[in-house]
Amino acid sequence: MIGHTDTVGIRDYGDLQDLATQPDKLIEALKKVTISEEVRQDLESGNWLAGRGILDMKCGIAIIIAINDLSGFI
DSSP: OOOOOOOHHHHHHHGGGGGOOOOOHHHHHHEEEEEEEEHHHHHHHHHEEESSTSSSSSSHHHHHHHHHGGGGGO
16 A cells, blocks of 8 residues: 655746646646647646646545555454
8 A cells, every 4th residue: 555645846837836736727727828739639628637736646545544444344
């Protein structure tokens, strides 16, 4: 089992750092800045989620919580 709950900085988001943890707003803002056509197509496809730590070990932590909750039954 692995998982971590650390926090990383948002400075690398530059002018969009206030939106780094707000995926829907960040995606809309990214559509308005200069990005490659490939990235623009990805954003507009609706198949991508952007944001700092959006998928960072959430599953690992959820599994650890679930196992700890079930430990009294094993």
